[in-house]
Amino acid sequence: xxxxxxxxxxxxxxxxxxxxxxxxxxxxxxxxxxxxxxxxxxxxxxxxxxxxxxxxxxxxxxxxxxxxxxxxxxxxxxxxxxxxxxxxxxxxxxxxxxxxxxxxxxxxxxxxxxxxxxxxxxxxxxxxxxxxxxxxxxxxxxxxxxxxxxxxxxxxxxxxxxxxxxxxxxxxxxxxxxxxxxxxxxxxxxxxxxxxxxxxxxxxxxxxxxxxxxxxxxxxxxxxxxxxxxxxxxxxxxxxxxxxxxxxxxxxxxxxxxxxxxxxxxxxxxxxxxxxxxxxxxxxxxxxxxxxxxxxxxxxxxxxxxxxxxxxxxxxxxxxxxxxxxxxxxxxxxxxxxxxxxxxxxxxxxxxxxxxxxxxxxxxxxxxxxxxxxxxxxxxxxxxxxxxxxxxxxxxxxxxxxxxxxxxxxxxxxxxxxxxxxxxxxxxxxxxxxxxxxxxxxxxxxxxxxxxxxxxxxxxxxxxxxxxxxxxxxxxxxxxxxxxxxxxxxxxxxxxxxxxxxxxxxxxxxxxxxxxxxxxxxxxxxxxxxxxxxxxxxxxxxxxxxxxxxxxxxxxxxxxxxxxxxxxxxxxxxxxxxxxxxxxxxxxxxxxxxxxxxxxxxxxxxxxxxxxxxxxxxxxxxxxxxxxxxxxxxxxxxxxxxxxxxxxxxxxxxxx
Ligand code: ADP
Numbered sequence: 001x002x003x004x005x006x007x008x009x010x011x012x013x014x015x016x017x018x019x020x021x022x023x024x025x026x027x028x029x030x031x032x033x034x035x036x037x038x039x040x041x042x043x044x045x046x047x048x049x050x051x052x053x054x055x056x057x058x059x060x061x062x063x064x065x066x067x068x069x070x071x072x073x074x075x076x077x078x079x080x081x082x083x084x085x086x087x088x089x090x091x092x093x094x095x096x097x098x099x100x101x102x103x104x105x106x107x108x109x110x111x112x113x114x115x116x117x118x119x120x121x122x123x124x125x126x127x128x129x130x131x132x133x134x135x136x137x138x139x140x141x142x143x144x145x146x147x148x149x150x151x152x153x154x155x156x157x158x159x160x161x162x163x164x165x166x167x168x169x170x171x172x173x174x175x176x177x178x179x180x181x182x183x184x185x186x187x188x189x190x191x192x193x194x195x196x197x198x199x200x201x202x203x204x205x206x207x208x209x210x211x212x213x214x215x216x217x218x219x220x221x222x223x224x225x226x227x228x229x230x231x232x233x234x235x236x237x238x239x240x241x242x243x244x245x246x247x248x249x250x251x252x253x254x255x256x257x258x259x260x261x262x263x264x265x266x267x268x269x270x271x272x273x274x275x276x277x278x279x280x281x282x283x284x285x286x287x288x289x290x291x292x293x294x295x296x297x298x299x300x301x302x303x304x305x306x307x308x309x310x311x312x313x314x315x316x317x318x319x320x321x322x323x324x325x326x327x328x329x330x331x332x333x334x335x336x337x338x339x340x341x342x343x344x345x346x347x348x349x350x351x352x353x354x355x356x357x358x359x360x361x362x363x364x365x366x367x368x369x370x371x372x373x374x375x376x377x378x379x380x381x382x383x384x385x386x387x388x389x390x391x392x393x394x395x396x397x398x399x400x401x402x403x404x405x406x407x408x409x410x411x412x413x414x415x416x417x418x419x420x421x422x423x424x425x426x427x428x429x430x431x432x433x434x435x436x437x438x439x440x441x442x443x444x445x446x447x448x449x450x451x452x453x454x455x456x457x458x459x460x461x462x463x464x465x466x467x468x469x470x471x472x473x474x475x476x477x478x479x480x481x482x483x484x485x486x487x488x489x490x491x492x493x494x495x496x497x498x499x500x501x502x503x504x505x506x507x508x509x510x511x512x513x514x515x516x517x518x519x520x521x522x523x524x525x526x527x528x529x530x531x532x533x534x535x536x537x538x539x540x541x542x543x544x545x546x547x548x549x550x551x552x553x554x555x556x557x558x559x560x561x562x563x564x565x566x567x568x569x570x571x572x573x574x575x576x577x578x579x580x581x582x583x584x585x586x587x588x589x590x591x592x593x594x595x596x597x598x599x600x601x602x603x604x605x606x607x608x609x610x611x612x613x614x615x616x617x618x619x620x621x622x623x624x625x626x627x628x629x630x631x632x633x634x635x636x637x638x639x640x641x642x643x644x645x646x647x648x649x650x651x652x653x654x655x656x
Contacts, residue, residue: 001086001163001164001165002164003162003163003164004162004163004164005160005161005162006090006094006160006161006162006163007094007159007160008094008095008155008159008160009094009095011095012094012095012127013159015127016127016130016157016158019127019128019130020130020131020157026264027131027132027183028186028195028198028199029128029131029199030131030132030177031066031077031186031192031195031196031199031200032200032258032259033125033126033128033129034077034126034128034175035064035066035077035196035199035203035207036200036203036259037125037175038064038078038079038081038173038175039064039079039081039203039204040081040312041079041081041083041172041173042062042063042064042079042080042081042082042205043311043312044081044082045062045080045081045082045172046062046311046312047313048082048143050339052144054144055143055144056143057143057171059080059170059171061080062079062080062081062205063079063080063205063206063207063208064077064078064079064203064206064208065077065079065207065208065209065231066078066192066196066207066208066209066234067209067210068186068187068188068189068192070187073178073179073184073187074176074177074178074179075133075176075177075179075186075187075192076174076175076176076177077174077175077177078172078173078175079173080170080171080172081143081171081173082142082143082172083140083141083142083143083145083171083172083173084138084140084141084151084153084173085142085145085149085151086149086151086163086165088142089138089140089151089153089163090153090163093138093153093161094161126175127157129175129177130157131183132177132179132180132183132186133177133178133179134156134157134178134179134180135154135155135156135178136154136155136157136175136176136177136178137152137153137176137178138151138152138153138154138173138174138175138176139151139152139153139166139168139173139174139176140153140168140172140174141168141170141171141172142171143171143172147167147168147169148165148167149165150165150166150167150168151163151164151165152164152165152166189209189210189212189225192209192234193209196209196235197235198255199255199258199259200235200259201236201240201252201255202235202236202238202239202240202252202256202259203235203237203239204237204238204242204310205237206233206235207233207234207235207237208231208233208234209231209232209234210227210228210229210230210231210232211227211228211230211231211232212227212228213225213226213228214226239307239310239331239333240252240253240256240284241272241282241284241331241333242282242310242333245272248272253270253272254266256284257286257288257329260303260305260329260330260331261286261288261303261329263288263289263290263329265288265289265290266289267286267287267288267329268287268288268289268370268406268409268410269286269287269366269369269370269406270284270285270286270287270330270366271283271284271285271362271363271365271366272284272285273362275358278354279334279336279351279354279355280336281332281333281334281335281336281355281358282331282332282333283330283331283332283355283358283359283362284330284332285304285328285329285330285359285362285363285366286328286329286330287327287328287363287366287367287370287410288327288413289409289410289413290413291327291413291414291417292327295326295327295417296417301316301318301326303326303327303328303329303330304316304317304320304321304328304329304330304331304332304359305317305330305331305332306320306332306333306334306337306341306346307331307332307333307334308333308335308337308338308339308341309333309334309335309339310333311339313337313339313341314343317332317343317346318343319346319349319352319356320332320346320352320355320356320359321356321359321360321363322360322421322424322425323424324417324418324419324420324421324424324425325360325417325418325421326417327413327414327417328363332355332359334351334355336351337349337351337352357427360425360428361428364428364431364435367407367410367418367435368431368434368435370407370410371407371434371435373403373404373407374404374405374406374407374408374447408447411437411446411447415436415437415496416496418432418435418436419432419436419498419499419502420498422502422503422505422506423501423502423504423505426505429505429506430510433450433506433509434449434450435449436449436450438466438492438493438494439475439492439493439494439495440453440490440491440492440493441476441481441484441485441490441491441493442456442490448492450509450510451510453490453492454509454510456490457490457512458487458489460527461489461527462513463512463513463514463515464492464509464512464513464514464515465484465489465490465492465515465516465517466491466492466493466494466503466514466515467480467481467491467492467493467494467516467517467518468494468495468500468503468516468518468582468584468585469494469495469584469637469638470495470584471495472493472495474495474637474638475493475494475495478517478518478636478637479569479570479573479633479636479637480517480518480566480573480575480637481517482566482567482568482569482570483524483565483567483568484517484566485568486568487524487527489524489527491517497588500582500584500585500588501585503516516582517566518574518575518576518582518583519575519576519577519582520575520576520577524565528565532565536563536565539563539608540562540563540607543563543605543607546615546616547562547563547605549615549626550603550605550615550626553622553623553626553627554603554626554627554630557600557603557627557630557642558600558601558602558603558630559577559600559601559602560602560603561602561603561604561605562602562603562604562605563604563605563606563607564604564605566604567604567605567606567609568606570606570609570636571605571606571609571610571612571629571632572603572604572605572606572609572612572629572630572632572633573604573633573636574601574602574603574630574633574634574637574639575601575602575604576601576602577602581596581597581599582599583599583601583637583639584637586598586599587638587639603629603630605629611625611629612629615629621653621654624650624653624654625654627646627647627650628650628651628654631647
């Protein structure tokens with residue numbers, strides 16, 4: 001193949017621009033990304049060679065070499081992994097294969113700091129080389145192809161790249177960075193070792209660098225480090241998770257997290273365990289601090305890598321954790337699975353089932369620990385105030401406050417995903433329910449647990465009341481809450497899209513039933529005294545004739561019309577039958593283009609309200625009034641009248 005010029009996919013050009021402009025203050029991460037690619041390439045070779053051992057050619061020892069040339073101002077990262085065929089170089093180094101790229105690009109703000117954050121989550125990979133290089137040359141040959149079918153790829157990162165045929169004896173890839181002037185610090189063995197130690201110590205392959213020795217200069221000219229031709233490993237070359245916990249520092253755990261997740265922020269928590277028993281495996285699981293941009297995409301993959309006896313098998317092994325824990329990142333290394341396990345096999349394996357159960361429990365207990373730290377101290381911690389505050393104590397308090405804030409941070413990012421677990425993981429439903437937090441009529445922040453709620457329940461209260469709505473404001477102002485407010489009964493306010501669906505799967509908490517205040521007739525049970533009940537019954541009785549007329553007038557819109565005691569200030573509201581789908585969920589499904597059953601709500605009227613009383617006296621406008629009552633109730637809970645123009649006409653007729 002003679003030299004050919006190709007254009008980068010539009011997104012790549014955009015990404016490159018961003019990489020060079022936003023990641024400027026964090027230059028050294030390019031080395032982590034390129035070494036990680038080299039290590040992946042070796043993992044891939046090892047995997048393919050399971051079936052085709054001849055791919056090893058005569059170099060079975062997989063390794064990464066980092067070399068620099070001061071005169072030429074190049075830094076070269078070489079691996080003897082799987083390598084790239086010519087077409088692969090064109091496809092993989094000119095496009096971004098990841099789904100959701102467009103969406104990612106659209107979220108960029110132009111604010112460099114914020115963008116650097118985002119890009120961190122996205123993972124810049126190979127293109128990060130352009131942070132330090134004004135030209136990158138990639139020379140590669142795919143394992144199994146003849147030397148004459150190598151490829152040279154070159155680009156200045158400006159819009160296009162060149163590809164030509166290359167004869168290359170050695171299998172694998174060399175990435176040659178022609179360093180920018182301001183990146184010369186990386187032409188230094190000591191500096192490179194330091195960066196590799198920081199970011200890549202956990203890589204399980206040896207990372208080799210040429211040994212240097214000091215050579216005195218001639219005639220007092222000063223000496224310099226010169227290469228000796230001898231290569232040595234500069235990393236520990238043992239996968240981090242295989243080391244004992246006590247030998248790993250927090251910093252190393254955090255760096256490992258960053259390298260597998262491409263996240264810039266440290267994780268909120270992690271858990272590292274060796275599980276022994278009928279299935280043996282090691283788990284190292286992390287809870288990130290930030291949700292990725294595509295957490296709610298249907299094709300969002302989980303973040304757990306599967307290894308078998310330290311051999312990398314696959315990324316995003318969905319079978320290892322349920323989907324509602326898809327935000328968890330980490331590594332699971334199994335001692336029992338076969339090396340050639342496929343995704344399909346994973347779904348059926350009993351070992352995987354055990355790993356999945358064990359890992360789910362582990363994540364839930366990590367979350368329980370975070371939640372525990374968020375609870376205020378039971379003894380009212382700061383009752384004692386002293387003037388002299390010990391410095392150390394102050395620091396500890398700072399750290400404790402930080403710990404205490406973690407669960408709220410977690411919940412703000414991932415609470416909505418966690419709720420999916422109610423419908424997905426019946427075995428752990430109670431544990432999940434305990435981890436949920438909501439806003440409520442008694443709290444401004446969304447931190448009320450079911451247990452908090454229960455502790456505050458009124459004498460005689462028999463249910464946990466909640467309401468679902470599109471927004472917090474709509475929930476707070478819903479007419480359905482009026483009687484609860486009057487009686488001082490707390491109601492949980494639920495505004496996540498998944499709430500309605502998830503709550504379908506939770507009918508009680510710790511023996512107390514959950515009751516939507518927008519479903520079924522209100523039965524406040526013992527909370528209503530005899531007098532109130534009697535008054536309500538009498539009102540209903542005397543209102544009966546009007547009720548019959550209302551039912552007739554609204555028979556196309558309302559399933560039923562009845563008198564209620566739940567309203568105080570509002571004339572009417574809509575509710576659905578006890579086990580019916582809520583109007584809000586039906587609307588949501590419709591908006592999403594999905595089939596939703598027609599929900600015919602029940603109209604409940606407040607017999608004491610002047611507008612409702614008017615129905616008895618103003619028979620001339622009965623039909624208009626009835627329809628207005630219904631449509632207003634619909635508006636109040638976030639819906640739209642079927643015929644808005646007719647609604648306006650009716651209101652205007654009355655106003656005039
Ligand atoms: P990612 O590694 O996240 O997929 P990159 O942009 O880093 O994204 O790399 C794109 C692709 O280029 C990789 O998926 C891989 O197929 C290929 N690639 C990159 N570096 C190497 C390498 N050293 N050896 C073989 N293939 C590589």
